[in-house]
Amino acid sequence: MARLPGLRPINEESRRSGGGQNRGRVHTPSADNIRVPGLSPSASPVDTFARPEQAPIGSNGWESLAKSLASIQPSISNFLNTQAAERQDDDVTAVRQAFLQKSPEDVRKAIREGSVPGLTSLAGRELAGERLAYDRSLQIMSAYQTDFDRETGDIDGFIRDQIKDDLTEFGGDKVLMSAYTKQIGNLTEKLRTQSVDDHSTFEMERRQGDLFEKWSSKSTFNRAEGMAPAEVAAGMFGEFTKNQELLRVPFQKQQEMMLQLADQAATRGDYDLAKSILQHERTDGPYKGSLMTDAKVGDTASKLFARIDADQTKERMAADEENLYSQGVAAAEAGSIQSIGDAQVRDKSGDLKTITADSQKKEVANRLITKAAEEAAYREKDPEKRPALARRLEKEKFVGSGLEHPVWFKAMNAAPGQINLNAATGEIPPSAKDAFDTYLDLYKDSPQYLAKNLNKDALEFFEAARIAEEVGNAGTPDGALRLAHMVTQDPNQMDEALKLKYESIDNAVNSAVSNSTGWVDWAFGKQAAGNQNFVRTEIVRLAKQYALLGKDNDEAIEQARQTFEKNHINVAGSYIKNDKRLPADFEPLVNQYLTEFVEKHKELNYDIDDLTISQGNGTGAYFIVRKSDRMPASVDADDWNFSFKQLDELRKRNRDQKIDEVTKKQNER
Numbered sequence: 001m002a003r004l005p006g007l008r009p010i011n012e013e014s015r016r017s018g019g020g021q022n023r024g025r026v027h028t029p030s031a032d033n034i035r036v037p038g039l040s041p042s043a044s045p046v047d048t049f050a051r052p053e054q055a056p057i058g059s060n061g062w063e064s065l066a067k068s069l070a071s072i073q074p075s076i077s078n079f080l081n082t083q084a085a086e087r088q089d090d091d092v093t094a095v096r097q098a099f100l101q102k103s104p105e106d107v108r109k110a111i112r113e114g115s116v117p118g119l120t121s122l123a124g125r126e127l128a129g130e131r132l133a134y135d136r137s138l139q140i141m142s143a144y145q146t147d148f149d150r151e152t153g154d155i156d157g158f159i160r161d162q163i164k165d166d167l168t169e170f171g172g173d174k175v176l177m178s179a180y181t182k183q184i185g186n187l188t189e190k191l192r193t194q195s196v197d198d199h200s201t202f203e204m205e206r207r208q209g210d211l212f213e214k215w216s217s218k219s220t221f222n223r224a225e226g227m228a229p230a231e232v233a234a235g236m237f238g239e240f241t242k243n244q245e246l247l248r249v250p251f252q253k254q255q256e257m258m259l260q261l262a263d264q265a266a267t268r269g270d271y272d273l274a275k276s277i278l279q280h281e282r283t284d285g286p287y288k289g290s291l292m293t294d295a296k297v298g299d300t301a302s303k304l305f306a307r308i309d310a311d312q313t314k315e316r317m318a319a320d321e322e323n324l325y326s327q328g329v330a331a332a333e334a335g336s337i338q339s340i341g342d343a344q345v346r347d348k349s350g351d352l353k354t355i356t357a358d359s360q361k362k363e364v365a366n367r368l369i370t371k372a373a374e375e376a377a378y379r380e381k382d383p384e385k386r387p388a389l390a391r392r393l394e395k396e397k398f399v400g401s402g403l404e405h406p407v408w409f410k411a412m413n414a415a416p417g418q419i420n421l422n423a424a425t426g427e428i429p430p431s432a433k434d435a436f437d438t439y440l441d442l443y444k445d446s447p448q449y450l451a452k453n454l455n456k457d458a459l460e461f462f463e464a465a466r467i468a469e470e471v472g473n474a475g476t477p478d479g480a481l482r483l484a485h486m487v488t489q490d491p492n493q494m495d496e497a498l499k500l501k502y503e504s505i506d507n508a509v510n511s512a513v514s515n516s517t518g519w520v521d522w523a524f525g526k527q528a529a530g531n532q533n534f535v536r537t538e539i540v541r542l543a544k545q546y547a548l549l550g551k552d553n554d555e556a557i558e559q560a561r562q563t564f565e566k567n568h569i570n571v572a573g574s575y576i577k578n579d580k581r582l583p584a585d586f587e588p589l590v591n592q593y594l595t596e597f598v599e600k601h602k603e604l605n606y607d608i609d610d611l612t613i614s615q616g617n618g619t620g621a622y623f624i625v626r627k628s629d630r631m632p633a634s635v636d637a638d639d640w641n642f643s644f645k646q647l648d649e650l651r652k653r654n655r656d657q658k659i660d661e662v663t664k665k666q667n668e669r
Helices: 061-068 074-100 104-113 122-146 155-170 174-224 229-237 240-247 251-267 271-279 298-334 357-379 386-401 408-421 430-445 447-453 456-471 477-487 496-514 532-548 553-567 586-600 644-668
Strands: 343-346 352-355 568-571 574-577 611-615 621-626 641-643
Touching: 104 122, 104 155, 122 155, 122 174, 155 174, 174 229, 174 240, 174 251, 229 251, 229 271, 240 251, 251 271, 251 298, 271 298, 298 343, 298 357, 298 386, 357 386, 386 430, 408 430, 408 456, 408 477, 430 447, 430 456, 430 477, 447 456, 447 574, 456 477, 456 532, 477 532, 532 553, 553 568, 568 586, 574 611, 586 611, 586 621, 586 644, 641 644
Parallel strands: none
Antiparallel strands: 343 352, 568 574, 611 621, 621 641
């Protein structure tokens, strides 16, 4: 074989043991010289040559020569190592500096295009793989927290799906992928461990959640079925050992869950169950005693118990006050709100506080308004019609109870003053017009209600406006209000002629009311009215207003008489303002009530002619008084006052008696 420069022949036969006597070419074995029991492999004689290590691609000739001579001179080898280390450090530094200034997407682009100096070296490619793996690891960890199903998900499949783009794009670069897979492999191992822990945590939380929901629903159901709170609590605590053995729920965790159940029960208002859970004494397991004595949850349990006590106290106080107002609403709807007095309830500190009758009435009034709105919303489906229905319901509730409406009367009482302010311009404020409409609307139902709650000036003002509109001299509501303003102005500002006219009316009315011979055609002329002072005041007020409208004295007084009789009825010798709520049989029922009062209280020595009635709250409540001095017949008697309710009961009793009489007569036939 020809010799090549730099190569030396090697004879393989010389390396065999005992090969000194056999140095020729080895012949291929044949069937003739093979011993069956001792077969051994043999190779054809091959001349091999030792070659020097080939220089890496990209190295220069001097480097190749230096490496070839490295085995001869160690200093040359040291020089090569130093040069390689310096070049590697330069590449790594260049790549790191470039990557620090780029986003993950720009890094990928630079790796893909090789635009960063140093990426062509091995060290640069390794660093690129590490950086690529680092960026991908951040994305994987973020996706693990937000997108991965940590309860049932496949972590290996999840990671494969996350890195598939990197493998597709850079999988051909073995140096880069070697560094990349090393980093991703470390992350994979960590996430596998984390996934196992998370799965265990989810499973335990699921078991605990199922157990809590079971206890919660079961306790609610048992309480609804009437089971005692102590029995409900004992049943749940009795499951602790079974839950630990079968579900692997620790005793301490069950203690914490029971504390949550107590809080839940307290929140929904089942304080008895909450306290039973907190006070239940356990005798099994490592935690004996109640939750409040537990080393870990005892402090929280004690605070919850104290909070429950405070909440119960507040609710009892609120319930007392709420019950007081609820009774007030019921009394208002029954027409007896005016008879309520001051009441005492406990405040937040447990001390008694007084709620005055006026405060109660104000709160009841607000609740009546709210109740009317709720009833209107329930009864009327058309939203545009609800305000009218709500106002009608309010009128029924307030007129029926005699309770002052906080909005209506505030507006009506302020109207005269508003017109005084606008007297210079002659314009009537819209608020005064609305107040006049309210007055007329309420007057149709109950003049008594207005007389009771309106202040004196406002009542005279609106009554003057009503009469002016009734007579027809006003022309328009605005004109009626202007005339009313003139009628009710300060008497000191009137001219002398009008003052004299008013004085003559006073004298004429006083004579007519107090002397039966002066006006025989009056309805009350046959005898002096039981409440003649009231009659005199009303007649004078009406007559003066008619006089201002241009009528002479006689005409004004006659018109006042007719108006008075139209708006009042005579019951038991006293004139009271008419009210459309008065039943048709009001007078006979009142006379019957007075008769029974005299019979029941014979010790008072009253005759039926000695007594009459006086309006109480002005809208359905009345007092029995003496005609002589208008004083109560007896404040000690429990029946000296009455309302429509008592008259209804009296009517029902009369009807039942009549039915019994008819039935008895039928049976006698």
